[in-house]
Amino acid sequence: MKSEVVRLFQTLPHDCGYYADRSAQNLVIDPSAPNLAAIYGLALTRGFRRAGGHVYHPHCAQCRACVPCRVPAAAFVPNRSQRRCLARNADLAVADVPAAYTAEYFHLYRRYLDARHADGGMDHPAPDDFARFLYTHWSPTRFLELRKDGRLLGVAVTDVCAEGLSAVYTFYDPAETARGLGTFAILQQLAWARRAGLAHLYLGYWIAGHPKMDYKRLYRPLQVVRGGQWVDLADDAETAVAED
Structure with missing residues (x-):
């Protein structure tokens, strides 16, 4: 070959x-x-x-x-806080659809970035920024929509590969922060991976102790790359996170 x-x-x-x-x-x-x-x-x-x-x-x-990280979908068990998140969002309709640009998606994307990344370089995006960042002509991308009575509350941009799903980016209504839509999106992606028989959900990079990146260790078991190999993240005093 x-x-x-x-x-x-x-x-x-x-x-x-x-x-x-x-x-x-x-x-x-x-x-x-x-x-x-x-x-x-x-x-x-x-x-x-x-x-x-x-x-x-x-x-x-x-x-x-x-540090690259991923969650074995079949082995994942939601903690108490994640179970509450699922219950809190049980009224949402979830559907995966082809990745595309629409005015509805872009309006929500712009509101999210302007609220969450003000003056950080990603705020005030142009329509071209939407596609340039989220998907491309060759990527195996789907949008996981989160809707309440037809109203779009969130979109989890997800790549679908034979090796697993990759959580590329999630944006959601900044007025709905109490729902925990970022957490809900990951839980739905894990459920999607299990239904599809895919082994892993790839979560990008974990940064220990970082206020925006350390949350990924809440999804257990979490695997990380150490010495070129995927290994389970140790559940010790350094990495353990108490459930709220």
């Missing part, structure tokens, strides 16, 4: 999106590679992630804080 050559590029240093006093770099699979769609699923198993048409992996010179 003929082997495939995959070219990797390293970005120039840029401001880190998680720590203001750090710079960051990524390894990016050649975005013009004709086989990018075919190798994307395998790249997920190697700790890569997709943003728009780029499949990347953090590769920072002085920092290894970003």
